[in-house]
Amino acid sequence: YQDVLNYIETHNVQDLPLHKKGFISVGCKPCTRAITDGENPRAGRWYWEESQKECGLHSK
Numbered sequence: 001y002q003d004v005l006n007y008i009e010t011h012n013v014q015d016l017p018l019h020k021k022g023f024i025s026v027g028c029k030p031c032t033r034a035i036t037d038g039e040n041p042r043a044g045r046w047y048w049e050e051s052q053k054e055c056g057l058h059s060k
Contacts, residue, residue, distance in 0.1 A: 021034055023044060
């Protein structure tokens, strides 16, 4: 994640405002939540799934 932040700063890429709100790994709305300090950066994706599979069509 630090590499991503460094790239954003070095190349003057517009930052995603959700990053500052704890949404480090962003997907579709029902499959993404903010993470808390100390959580794995991918913990906010597919948080209800034990398999942590990629999102396809979902029923949420």
